[in-house]
Amino acid sequence: MSEKTKKITYWFFTLWLSLGMVSTAIVQLIKLPEEVEKINQLGYPTYFLTLLGVWKLFGVIAVLVPKLVLLKEWAYAGFFFAMSGAAFSHIACGHAFGEIFPSLLLLSLTLISWYLRPEHRRTNT
Template sequence: MSEKTNKILYWFFTLWLSLGMSSTAIVQLLKLPEEVEKINQLGYPTYFLTLLGVWKLLGVIAVLVPKFLLLKEWAYAGFFFAMSGAAISHITCGHPITEVLPSLLLLSLTAISWYLRPENRKIKV
């Protein structure tokens, strides 16, 4: 795959990831009744919505802003843990696959964006 194609794919998946994380963060920060009910069904306290919402927005900023490579790695790791945890929580509670899929989609976008990131967005070891 050419460098140009890789860069286009990176930005395509990263922008979708950012949109998904931002939109879910806003819904969580607004504490819509459906979100409060859902988080309580999963066995988590309502204040988790604030924690998740704030960290997701900060993660989106970290992923999109140039430089701060170590911070980007932490943001991707946070997205991975939040979305895999959400998927596992839904599965454990016996929720239908339609409740699990959004988490798996964002988890997939996280992995693809991380994998496709250009060299100038990777830590050199």
């Protein structure tokens, strides 16, 4: 894959990841009744929606802004844990694939964006 193709692919997946995280964060922060019911079904308290929403917004900012390389790694890790935890929670509750899929999609976008990130967006360790 050429560098130009890799860069375009990185931004394609990163922007889709960011859009997904921002849209779910907004839904969580405004506490739509469906979201409150869903989070309670999973066994989590309602205030968990605020925590997830705020951290997703901070994570998107960290991933999109230049520099802040170490913070980007933490944001990707946070996205990974949040989305894998969400998928596992839905699976553990016996939810249908349609309920699990959004978490798996955002988890996949997280992994692809992280993998394709340009050299100047990586840590040197």
